[in-house]
Amino acid sequence: MSGADAIKPGETLLSVDNVSLAFGGVRAITEVSFDIRKSEIRAIIGPNGAGKTSMLNVINGFYHPNEGRISFAGATRARMKPYEAATQGIARTFQNVALFKGMTTLDNIMAGRTLKMNRGFFWQLLRQGPALAEEIEHRKFCEEIIDFLEIEAIRKTPVGKLPYGLQKRVELGRALAMEPTLLLLDEPMAGMNLEEKEDMSRFIIDVNQHYGTTIALIEHDMGVVMDLSDRIVVLEYGRKIADGTPAEVKADQKVIDAYLGVSH
């Protein structure tokens, strides 16, 4: 963690270097390189099947790239397990909400604190003294997130019963509970109506500004992307076709072609 803390805003936090990924014969990502700077909002866009989600999966260690390297906070790695990514401070949300459906909102967010809680097994058995104190301390932290996301009323509701928009919000809360250095958001606004999108956008900006969290974001809503992000990577068929500020990307001919479906 200290590695990530030492990096100042604006310096490179994560760099993806020439990464390729294939499932059997299918190439999902081909030789993609880009970087994410500390405290920025970085968007990854591209048409369906461009390899965006696979890219996130590579970043947080769920897929192992066949080629290329990833450096996070100065440390370079080729293979990493998902929980190692978590220990390094990478959190994420999922395209199709991956909440713990049988647990309440509060428990879901508390689960995000797992890494921060370290009272041993025997204190856990008793749930007294230090274990309870720790539990209360983290509960306080989670309540702040709940407060921030305005989901007080549903804190004791099992998340399986919540509407989609709220589930997305809880998932964001769970990721925030990890106090991540890098937050990966996979289509946080998919399937939302305008009002929900506005709320979510505000949360994302607030998180970025309030906690200084670096955010990597996949989103299809171009309007949102252009407004929110500092820089954008564009992928198509697993290759990077553009990288730059919203204005630059908007003007890029390859991007326009990709989105309009011009054949190569």
Added chain:
Amino acid sequence: MFYRETGQYKTSYAADMAVFPILQDRIGVGLMLLVAAVGIPLFATLFPATGNFFLQVIMIPFLIFALAAIGLNILTGYTGLISLGTGAFMGVGAFACYKLTTIFPGVNIIVWILASGFFSCAVGVVFGLPSLRIKGFYLAVATLAAQFFLQWCFVRVPWLFNYNASGAIEVPERTLFGVALTGANATAMTRYFVVLAIVVGLTWIASNLIHGRIGRSWMAVRDMDIAAQLMGIKLLPAKLLAFAVSSFYCGVAGAMMVFFWYATGAEPEVFSIRQSFFILSMIIIGGLGSLIGSYFGAALIYIMPILLGWLADVSGLPIGAATIEHLRVMLTGVLIIFFLIVEPHGLARLWQIGKQKLRIWPFPY
């Protein structure tokens, strides 16, 4: 009406995080404990014949099976790993306890009962290792390997049963302060108190585990193992811990079953696959992922057939014992299906719904 939380304000997180945040629940649990610790023994003293039957045939096994069900529930209900090896893990506890108490007869049996859980814990972890690679029903079959292999060991390794000619565990008499705890001289009352204390204590511990970090990590693994990993939960340690704790509970339950329920002796056949199914059906009916459900399930699966038999007896209907037994078996099956249809989350969920209704009674909302 009387179950309403209006006016109960929680002013601290500690109060809100209590296992029973509502006053009436706390009173209810207190009353239950009072009944269990004072009421039932009192009843048994007043009506010795019935009381004895009630303790020996209903209460002691009910508590022991509830404990085993909690054990299985930790694994299956909370962590989502189906196990068909409960019977064998109970057996490990029983045989471990037998070995321990015969090798070190000086140490109190209650110590050994609890210690035997650690042996079944270790065995459970070994057979939990495949859970790294295998999931779901595949894992269930892996636990069957444990069931059949361990059962084979119970029969085949004479060292385990001290080379007894009977091939069975012969429970020696063990005492505490001169009062017999095991063996034929131990009264049902004494054994009941010991079982009650252990079961209540272990339930409390299970509840602590489940409401804390560890319980959340188990449920996270159950609900969405991929997301759990990304929260920083290591799957194998979490699953193995679940296997360990679960087997510990099953082991203690198995040891208690032989030493405090049968109290005299038991054949290895007791720990057969049927025992595993028996406990599994308890947690299905009671509710996966619920401690109180484990109690409900044990009550329904174990006690209900006894009551049915007793009802048939009292009603004086000219039905043969065998027919009653067939009907019992059928009814158990029908009830399992019925409860799954009515409420797939078991009696525990029904209980919760009931409480919710009471809370807002007399209004529907």
Added chain:
Amino acid sequence: MMIRSIALAAAAGCALATALPVSASAQESIYVPLFTYRTGAFAGSGIPIANGMSDYLNMLNERDGGIGGVKLLIEECETGYDTKKGVECYEQVKGKKPVITSPYSTGITLQLIPKASVDKIPMLSMAYGLSASADGNVFPWIFNPPATYWDGASAFIKHVAEKEGGLDKLKGKKFGLVHLDAPYGKEPIPLLENLAKEFGFELKLYPVPAAEMQNQSALWLGVRRDRPDWIYLQGWGAMNPTAVKEAAKINYPMEKLVGVWWAGGDDDARGGGAEAKGYKSLNFHAAGANFPVIQDIQKHVIDKGKSQVDKAKVGENLYNRGVYNSMLIAEAIRNAQKITGKKVVTGEDVRRGMESLEITEARLKEIGMEGFAAPVKVSCSDHNGHHKVYVAVWDGSKWTKGSDWMEPMKDKVRPLLEAAAKDYAEKNAGWPKRTEACDKSS
């Protein structure tokens, strides 16, 4: 509201309390509970035994009005051969002052042995249960006449010796023991091992795991490979017919396959079809319905529709075993009445009655069992008697007598048994010393 519900619960509890231990309804009766298993994986043997047991006692009630003028209160408790239910049954009957229990399951027997002396209820485990419990000095409350598994195994060896032309001819022979892989099945092993050493034969073990009772082909291939000269089958339930069939399949000579008495059900042999002809089983009572006692049961119980038995199955081997079992109970009660002079006897009385039980040829004739069984004599130190058994032979449709009554090797069995009893008492710390006085045999 709450108080009311508590009160209700209490009231219900009290109702339960008074209803549960159905106190023996009539004062003038003797309560004889029968643990039976008409359900479960072993129901095949459980049903005929259960029928035989209750029919005989019912017949006494119908014909003689009970024993010594006192009606018997007969009650079946279904165990399903499951130890759990056995506990339930025991507790259920315990409150009603039974004079004797017969658990009919090795597991339940083992579980109840230590309780018998505490609860003062004698237990009859007729030719099953713990062999060592034949030592009356250690187990005053347990009875297992007429023979133990060790007697059975020794009788098997005797039978072989007879066929082979003498005990000295056993040297160098190979015997196989096909057994259920459970305490019951392994019981004969120590005795057979002892005898193997003494007579110089080789013993091969073929265990059948309980889950594989109906899947024995690999085992019988082993038999085919090893070619044992004789096979002793200590099997149970569905294991037996499968074993007989598999033996037929590998063309094992049927006359060299001998089962213990629990492998001698009609269904066990019938499954083998024509090939099973010649299959042998030890037995301690006759099969068939041509005995006055069975005729009486026919007349007083079955014809009156008071039995659950299928008429065609009356007189089958296991049915008769049930009858024999009940006869022992009845004779013990009768003897207890004689010793004590009381009519309504208690468990303690029946223990004495059992301990001084002697059923002579004459007595057998009186109760319609001439030629049905060998005489039985139980003494204070010998709760078994190690009585004569014979070899029954399956003729393709029924069991027939295939040998004379023969004595087991009591001299070989007894020391082993006493050592086992001593071992049991030592291992079970606090095992009570015998304090019960000994009645002279009447």
Added chain:
Amino acid sequence: MDILYKIFIDPFVQMGGAPDLLVQTLWEGLVGGVLYALIALGFVLIFKASGVFNFAQGIMMVFAALTLVGLYEKGVPAFLALLLTIGVMYALALGIERMVLRPLVNQPDIILFMATFGLTFVLVGLGELIFGGEPKQMITEQLWLPKGAIDIKMLGGLVSLQKIDIAAAVIASIMVAGLAVFFQSTRIGRALRAVADDHQAALSVGISLNQIWVIVWFTAGIVALATGIMWGARSDVSFALEIIALKALPVLILGGFTSIPGAIVGGLIIGIGEKLGEFYWGPLLGNGIESWLAYFIALAFLLFRPQGLFGEKIIERI
């Protein structure tokens, strides 16, 4: 050293020393394997079409055989009894669809598994209630199944093939072939495959799930009946057979839950592996290791191929 010899050398020496016994063992394993495969086939059919892990398959086998024999004992002619039994299996499939599957549609897999667990109890109780718990003779002759054995002198010894076992193998092959044809080239078969692939998509093209379920459970019932007859002929028809049916589980692990060829190949591997293991290596452990050997064989495979022999490679997506 001695132990290594006994594990790695001695069994093979024995195999070479008595090749007729080896052939016989392989044959017994093959027949056992065919029967395991048939039980597993029933599991696979149901799992493919309804996603239900049918714990009751074993008891369905017992129940079918029991019904057949029970009806015969009650005086129904053998072939009529067979027809009636098929009718009963159809009624059972209907009943299960109506009372269990339909109310539980869209529940998680584990709930459906538990429901079949309940079904097991119902069928045990019902079977015992109607037909009694006594073991029964399978009516092989009445059903024109062959008896006796063919003894072949070969390899300096004798290999004895039971005709009933040969019949079992033949019937099993015919059944598998019939099922394959049914699946590949009938309208219902196509619908079945569609359902197996994607319930919702199948629904959307107008396939009636309920109807498919009935057909699948009925087919599994027929397979159960055939298995019950064969196994009943080998020993007898009793409730203890239910435990043997558990042996189909390691077979499923090997073959994968959704693959019919997998069930068959898995069955044969387990059957033969278990007999060879028991016969040649069993004596090292005092025999009787068959009860767990199959599970360990399956586990060993599983550690290398978690998706089974024929299962598709699992790619986890998030």
